[in-house]
Amino acid sequence: MIELRELRGVGIGTGVVVGPVLHVARQAAVAPTDAPSTIGAEAEVARAREALAAVSAQLRERAAGADDATRDVLEAQALMTDDPALLDGVESKLAGGITAEKAVADSFAEFAAMLADAGEYFAERAADLHDLSDRAVAVLQGRSTELVVDPGHPYVLVARDLAPADTAVLDLDRVLAFVTSEGGPTSHTAILARQRGIIALVGATGVESLPEGVEVIVDAERGRVSVDPDAAELADAEARIAARAAAASAPIGPGVLADGTPIKLLANLGKPGEAADAVRLGAEGVGLFRTEFLFLDSADAPTVEEQTASYREVLAAFPGKRVVVRLLDAGADKPLAFLSPGEEENPALGRRGLRALRASESVLRDQLAALAAAADGTEAELWVMAPMVATVEETRFVSDAVHGVGIPVAGVMVEIPSVALIADRVLAHTDFASIGTNDLTQYTLAADRQLGSVAALQDPWHPAVLRLVSEVGAAGAALGKPVGVCGEAAADPLLAVVLAGLGVTSLSMSPTALADVRVSLARYTPDDAAAIARAALAAEEAADAREAARAAADTITAGR
Numbered sequence: 001m002i003e004l005r006e007l008r009g010v011g012i013g014t015g016v017v018v019g020p021v022l023h024v025a026r027q028a029a030v031a032p033t034d035a036p037s038t039i040g041a042e043a044e045v046a047r048a049r050e051a052l053a054a055v056s057a058q059l060r061e062r063a064a065g066a067d068d069a070t071r072d073v074l075e076a077q078a079l080m081t082d083d084p085a086l087l088d089g090v091e092s093k094l095a096g097g098i099t100a101e102k103a104v105a106d107s108f109a110e111f112a113a114m115l116a117d118a119g120e121y122f123a124e125r126a127a128d129l130h131d132l133s134d135r136a137v138a139v140l141q142g143r144s145t146e147l148v149v150d151p152g153h154p155y156v157l158v159a160r161d162l163a164p165a166d167t168a169v170l171d172l173d174r175v176l177a178f179v180t181s182e183g184g185p186t187s188h189t190a191i192l193a194r195q196r197g198i199i200a201l202v203g204a205t206g207v208e209s210l211p212e213g214v215e216v217i218v219d220a221e222r223g224r225v226s227v228d229p230d231a232a233e234l235a236d237a238e239a240r241i242a243a244r245a246a247a248a249s250a251p252i253g254p255g256v257l258a259d260g261t262p263i264k265l266l267a268n269l270g271k272p273g274e275a276a277d278a279v280r281l282g283a284e285g286v287g288l289f290r291t292e293f294l295f296l297d298s299a300d301a302p303t304v305e306e307q308t309a310s311y312r313e314v315l316a317a318f319p320g321k322r323v324v325v326r327l328l329d330a331g332a333d334k335p336l337a338f339l340s341p342g343e344e345e346n347p348a349l350g351r352r353g354l355r356a357l358r359a360s361e362s363v364l365r366d367q368l369a370a371l372a373a374a375a376d377g378t379e380a381e382l383w384v385m386a387p388m389v390a391t392v393e394e395t396r397f398v399s400d401a402v403h404g405v406g407i408p409v410a411g412v413m414v415e416i417p418s419v420a421l422i423a424d425r426v427l428a429h430t431d432f433a434s435i436g437t438n439d440l441t442q443y444t445l446a447a448d449r450q451l452g453s454v455a456a457l458q459d460p461w462h463p464a465v466l467r468l469v470s471e472v473g474a475a476g477a478a479l480g481k482p483v484g485v486c487g488e489a490a491a492d493p494l495l496a497v498v499l500a501g502l503g504v505t506s507l508s509m510s511p512t513a514l515a516d517v518r519v520s521l522a523r524y525t526p527d528d529a530a531a532i533a534r535a536a537l538a539a540e541e542a543a544d545a546r547e548a549a550r551a552a553a554d555t556i557t558a559g560r
């Protein structure tokens with residue numbers, strides 16, 4: 001047998017931890033078969049009803065004692081279990097004379113298949129249905145529904161995936177890291193890990209074969225698990241753990257490269273209520289306030305007064321600091337009832353973002369009026385930018401519209417390759433650019449960001465995306481205009497260095513990512529960052545770019 005030395009997965013966060021493996025799993029199920037029922041359809045229906053009701057009751061009981069986020073998920077799962085359509089499906093299957101176990105498992109599987117076809121977010125929710133199915137079948141088979149855990153010491157939890165109902169009863173203080181063979185960056189395991197600051201590696205295929213109790217290093221930054229590490233590997237891990245601990249307790253300063261060159265570290269916000277956390281975590285301002293998040297549930301366009309109040313609240317949290325507000329980005333993944341166009345075949349290529357705003361002039365006018373009113377009397381520095389800009393004509397339109405209401409700084413998001421490719425001409429007509437790498441990647445690779453089946457292409461490390469960023473960085477440097485990044489790429493500590501090396505002057509991200517990015521930037525000079533960026537740009541594939549950047553960065557730090 002080949003000795004298992006290393007496993008790869010998607011790291012959540014950038015932490016490193018050393019500890020013993022503990023596998024957690026439910027008592028194995030006996031797979032339900034097509035064998036005919038021996039007790040008759042009516043009795044099987046009663047068993048199925050009871051089992052589903054028991055699972056639902058258990059979920060609700062757990063929800064009552066859980067934190068807010070987990071409670072919402074558990075209640076949603078209880079509702080899925082109570083869904084009359086599910087029971088109808090079970091009953092019609094039972095009419096065929098099979099057992100309740102089989103009918104329940106098949107009905108959940110049908111629902112899960114429907115969700116799995118609907119793309120990444122929904123595909124992850126299909127995992128919830130597998131968990132509900134396991135629980136209901138366990139009840140029917142008289143097995144425990146619990147994961148068996150309590151080793152009495154800290155451990156690296158290894159599982160296929162974790163369901164919210166499992167994590168609600170785990171003693172998280174003992175968990176050093178989660179390592180799961182399934183699940184992606186939007187799985188519950190990943191969400192919980194981010195919320196609680198627990199190191200995690202998801203989608204780590206093969207992790208089931210790790211021996212129980214073996215010591216491992218879980219390295220989220222590098223996306224790997226090292227099995228039974230040697231002394232040198234352990235020393236490296238311990239040094240990185242100590243460095244992270246020191247950085248976490250160090251006073252929070254502004255984002256800088258090793259020579260003091262500033263790279264402003266800003267926060268992405270969706271609600272004014274998120275501002276306090278951003279300030280606490282050292283955000284130097286806001287790089288992207290997604291205004292459409294305020295109105296996702298609104299049937300009608302918000303009033304000027306309503307908007308002014310929300311914008312004021314955000315501005316008030318950042319006196320003397322930059323706050324970049326994005327005009328409503330409706331359409332595709334962020335539909336707004338009052339602004340999105342009707343049915344379109346390809347909404348991501350349709351009338352979204354600025355295009356939708358120009359088609360509903362009163363909404364645009366009201367938003368600009370509200371922003372101008374909010375800026376009046378604020379001590380924050382308000383910058384306003386438009387999403388989904390494709391041309392120089394649109395750039396000029398945005399600058400005129402924003403300046404026209406008395407807001408002095410107007411910018412465009414670079415999310416469409418056309419504006420990146422002629423960034424020199426675009427930047428000549430605007431005050432700043434902010435690169436939205438989520439959409440820029442989607443449009444560069446022609447891979448729908450909501451579709452799980454093409455998720456592998458949605459990788460901002462792709463050298464084509466990096467080359468577009470370098471075009472914008474170079475144009476910004478030549479014209480003396482700031483260029484930010486506000487897509488998820490900015491939150492990747494190594495990619496952040498690459499972006500700085502490509503000429504990006506600010507990075508905006510979810511506030512929890514700020515600390516790791518700040519530490520990473522401070523390790524490299526502008527020349528180092530440029531060398532690391534060149535290594536990534538020269539690659540052929542996204543994965544190669546990441547590896548090349550890592551190797552270049554390691555060579556630089558090893559040479560000191």
Ligand SMILES: C=C(OP(=O)(O)O)C(=O)O
Nearest residue numbers: 436437438439440486487
């Ligand atoms: C920041 C971006 O905007 P959103 O994710 O809101 O579309 C982006 O596209 O990268």
Ligand SMILES: [Mg+2]
Nearest residue numbers: 415436438439
């Ligand atoms: Mg976008």
